[in-house]
Amino acid sequence: MNSAPAPLSKSLFGAGLLAALAASLCCITPLLAVVGGLGGAASSFAWLEPYRLYLVALTVAVLGFAWYRQLHPAPTADCCVVSEKRPLMQTTAFLGAVTVLAALLLAFPYYGATLYPTAKPSAPAVAANEAAPVWQTTAYRISGMTCEACARHVESAVQQVPGVQTVAVSYDQATARVRFNAAHAQAAQVESAINRTGYHVQNPTR
Structure with a gap:
């Protein structure tokens, strides 16, 4: 046996x-x-x-x-x-x-994190009769991220918000820095996109 x-x-x-x-x-x-x-x-x-x-x-x-x-x-x-x-x-x-x-x-x-699709910065086209972009940069403190994959998930979600140009998320510092056209997006929209990933924005700061 x-x-x-x-x-x-x-x-x-x-x-x-x-x-x-x-x-x-x-x-x-x-x-x-x-x-x-x-x-x-x-x-x-x-x-x-x-x-x-x-x-x-x-x-x-x-x-x-x-x-x-x-x-x-x-x-x-x-x-x-x-x-x-x-x-x-x-x-x-x-x-x-x-x-x-x-x-x-x-x-x-x-x-x-390398398995995520590469997030490409977006620069919305400005029509001839439209005012020049009003770029705004806002930093968000985010709770719940535990690794680089979490940060890439947040980046992917925020890039889908119209008017967002660049996103830089750091999981070890628990922050996200977002540059967006205030004529197309608001800080609250970006915050909502982050919250929908399951992580939570604390107090955003300029």
Whole structure:
């Protein structure tokens, strides 16, 4: 008989992947919100951010134990047992694939922002009989952002506001600096666009 218990292997693989997913879920949901148009769902898992280091440690511990079991299987009681072909989920190749997937999930906050579409500055055309643009720059303090992917989500949303020319969002400083044509947009419109992403504007300042 095979000495490696399949149920425990499945539990270890599942626990490792779930912990890795939970560790990066606060940064994955903003991208899903942009792709799927989920709007306010982007910050739904921001509460997980304070536990990220613990979840990373749990992922490493669980997968480390799984590798230990894989490389040091328990000895069999029967010396004459005939070796059998292992099920796929008990193979080293499958554990390697699970480990790679977990590593990609854990690293998502560091590369997730590159998956967003590039926001292009817009300069609304001015008609011949229209007054020259009245450019206004407003800084917003934003709560709830936990990684660069969150900042890119906010940038993408604000760029959709007519009259906005440039947007610069910093998640580590929790700020957004927006330059817009006051003849086409108002600070309140920009604030509303930010709030619709699921993050929340505190006191905007000029």
